[in-house]
Amino acid sequence: MNHxxxxxxxxFEQRKSRLGIRMAILYTFVYAGFVALSVFQPTWMGARAxxxxxxxxxxxMGLILxxxxxxxxxNYLCRAPAGAESQEG
Numbered sequence: 001m002n003h004x005x006x007x008x009x010x011x012f013e014q015r016k017s018r019l020g021i022r023m024a025i026l027y028t029f030v031y032a033g034f035v036a037l038s039v040f041q042p043t044w045m046g047a048r049a050x051x052x053x054x055x056x057x058x059x060x061m062g063l064i065l066x067x068x069x070x071x072x073x074x075n076y077l078c079r080a081p082a083g084a085e086s087q088e089g
Contacts, residue, residue, distance in 0.1 A: 016078045
């Protein structure tokens with residue numbers, strides 16, 4: 001039997017998966033920028049950027065901050081739909 005709750009759950013799981021993949025791809029591009037700068041323009045990484053920090057440290061801290069923001073956003077957007085707990089089981 002195909003229950004409406006199971007199709008809703010499947011759609012929710014697909015949405016979570018698509019969101020996670022998109023966020024991972026976006027983060028990969030941002031990280032690839034860091035790696036590309038380190039490899040192709042290493043002298044730029046030593047330049048002062050923000051608050052007296054060099055670009056390498058500022059970019060690295062930015063990567064950490066982006067990862068935390070993505071985690072919070074993902075957690076917020078991927079909460080179980082209202083009433084999902086009562087429909088399971």
